[in-house]
Amino acid sequence: MDKGQFYLIAMTFAAITLTAALFFIVFTETSAVAEPAVPDEFENLLNAAQQRNDWVEDYWFNLNWSTRRNVNIVGGISNPVRIGAATAGFDCRFSVRVFNRTATGAFNEVPSNVSSATGPCDAIFNGTVGFYEIYWNATPTPTVEPAGRDLYGATAGLTPTFFATTELAPSEGLCSHMSGALAKVNIDLSSCSGTGRENSFNYTVNFTTTDFNFDGALP
Amino acid sequence: MNKKGLYFWVEMIFLVIVFILIFANLPRSADNFINVKDRNDLGNFGFSTLRSLDNIGTLDNATNDTDFSATNFTVLSSYIRGSFPSTIEIDIEYFNGTHCRSEFGSMLSSCGNFTKAADTIRVDYTMAKMVNATTMHLYMRRIF
Numbered sequence: 395m396d397k398g399q400f401y402l403i404a405m406t407f408a409a410i411t412l413t414a415a416l417f418f419i420v421f422t423e424t425s426a427v428a429e430p431a432v433p434d435e436f437e438n439l440l441n442a443a444q445q446r447n448d449w450v451e452d453y454w455f456n457l458n459w460s461t462r463r464n465v466n467i468v469g470g471i472s473n474p475v476r477i478g479a480a481t482a483g484f485d486c487r488f489s490v491r492v493f494n495r496t497a498t499g500a501f502n503e504v505p506s507n508v509s510s511a512t513g514p515c516d517a518i519f520n521g522t523v524g525f526y527e528i529y530w531n532a533t534p535t536p537t538v539e540p541a542g543r544d545l546y547g548a549t550a551g552l553t554p555t556f557f558a559t560t561e562l563a564p565s566e567g568l569c570s571h572m573s574g575a576l577a578k579v580n581i582d583l584s585s586c587s588g589t590g591r592e593n594s595f596n597y598t599v600n601f602t603t604t605d606f607n608f609d610g611a612l613p
Numbered sequence: 614m615n616k617k618g619l620y621f622w623v624e625m626i627f628l629v630i631v632f633i634l635i636f637a638n639l640p641r642s643a644d645n646f647i648n649v650k651d652r653n654d655l656g657n658f659g660f661s662t663l664r665s666l667d668n669i670g671t672l673d674n675a676t677n678d679t680d681f682s683a684t685n686f687t688v689l690s691s692y693i694r695g696s697f698p699s700t701i702e703i704d705i706e707y708f709n710g711t712h713c714r715s716e717f718g719s720m721l722s723s724c725g726n727f728t729k730a731a732d733t734i735r736v737d738y739t740m741a742k743m744v745n746a747t748t749m750h751l752y753m754r755r756i757f
Contacts, residue, residue, distance in 0.1 A: 402624045409631040434656060438739055438748075445667055446741035453678065561679065564744050571746040574710040575737065578724075 433606050435581055439572055439599065443612045446568060447594040453564065455493060455501045457590035459529035460563050466525050469555040475521040476551030477558070480513035480530040487511045489531045492519045501527075509551075518551040566595045576601075651755070652734050655701070659736035659753050662696050673742045681709065681747050686718040693751075704729075704752040709745065730754055 450457070461484075465477055480486050492506040504526070506519035517528050566588025573583045582602045588595040597612040666672050675689040690705060697703055705716040706724060713724035725735070729752060736751040 399620055399624065402628070406624070406627045406631055409635060413631065413634045434660065435737065437660070438737055441664055442739035442741040442746065445739075446746070449673065449742035567744065567746050568739070568741060571710045571748070572739065575708060575739070575748045579737075 433581070433603055435576055435579060435603075436601055436606065436608060439568075439576075439583075439601065440612055442568055442572070443588075443595070443597045446566075450564060450595065451593045452499055454593065455491075455527065455529055456592050457563055457595075458533075458592065459489065459491070459531045461530055461560065462563075463528045463558050463560045464525070465528060465556050465558045467521055467523050467554050467556045469523065470552075471521060471523065471554045472552040473520045474507075474518050474551040475554045476509070476516045476518050477526075477528065477553065477556065478514070479508070479517040479528045480515050482513050484513035484515075484530050484532055485511075486513055486515035486530070489529075489533070490515065490517055491529045492517050493527045493529070494521075495525055495527070516551070521554065563590075566590065566597070568595075568597065569599075648732070652732075655753055655755065656734055656736050659697075659703075659734075659751050660738060663693070663736070663738040663749065663751065666692060666696060667738075667740065667742065672740055676740065676743055676747075678743045681707070681743060681745065682714075682718065684718065686714075686716065690716050697753075700756060702754045702756050706750040706752070708748045708750060713750070724750065725752075 454462070461480075463477075463479060467475065479490050484490075486508040490506070490508050492504045493501045494504055496502050504519045504521070506517050509516040509518060513530075519526075569583075569586035569588055573586060576583050583599060584602060585600040586597070587599075588597045598610065599612060600609045601607065663672070671692050672689070675685060675692055677683040693705060694703065704727065706721070707714040707718075708724060713721045715721055733752050733754040736753060737748050738751060739746055739748045
């Protein structure tokens with residue numbers, strides 16, 4: 395064997411050693427990246443709950459009111475105006491409330507009366523051309539007559555020209571949706587509930603993956 | 614010309630094997646790390662972009678609160694696509710809990726049923742500022 399052959403053999407061993415070292419580096423780096431972390435799906439759930447509560451605060455005056463009528467008065471006004479509100483079986487005297495929206499989207503209550511103590515009844519208030527929201531509920535909220543209302547059974551008021559749609563208070567809306575979405579990526583949302591408060595939902599969830607678990611109320 | 618001996622060819626074979634091993638391992642080591650990190654970064658970028666659009670009311674304004682099918686999907690799509698650089702290829706899908714809609718609102722028979730490159734990632738963002746929540750599937754891939 396001459397000197398050149400030893401040189402090649404030495405280089406071969408050096409290369410084998412280097413290759414073996416690199417082989418282990420593969421695992422070292424991969425495991426470093428794969429450190430346990432809060433799953434993206436949980437971040438999404440958390441964000442969705444916060445976004446929904448932000449939206450509810452702007453969208454619905456108070457979740458204690460189950461129903462509202464969105465009214466767009468376009469003309470024919472002779473104050474006070476009179477617009478159909480709570481239907482049969484609903485409380486009118488204590489629960490029917492009328493609001494209009496300010497330019498910033500804030501709720502601005504309009505003093506109002508009702509045509510009878512129980513539904514069906516009309517809301518009677520001084521209005522202008524624009525958008526109004528009339529809320530009511532089966533359970534009187536509050537249980538005392540609202541400020542600015544001192545009569546019912548009034549017959550005064552003319553019906554203006556208006557367009558209206560009636561809708562129910564939004565539900566918590568996330569639990570069933572997220573259960574279905576997470577099941578598709580094999581994540582168990584074993585329990586989820588959203589309890590309505592005045593203008594937000596209090597979400598309680600049990601979220602489990604192989605290396606993450608959250609069981610409690612979302613902030 | 615000298616005739617090559619047995620040891621010469623054995624060494625040559627060793628060298629070939631060693632070079633194959635080196636080339637098989639070197640790029641793999643670097644790619645694994647960079648790809649995993651890049652996918653994480655890309656996913657985080659996608660999610661935070663959509664959350665920003667939600668926070669400033671863009672998604673809320675572009676969607677229909679009470680009936681998602683009545684959303685102006687063209688406008689919604691342009692807002693989302695306009696928020697990403699041209700070096701990122703994206704596809705959009707909407708999931709209502711049972712069915713998926715395409716980027717432009719048509720109902721699909723199944724979710725994610727289109728040709729995707731192997732390095733495409735999916736980011737889920739749930740749009741909750743509407744009566745019935747909807748999850749957006751954002752498929753993302755870097756292109757150069």
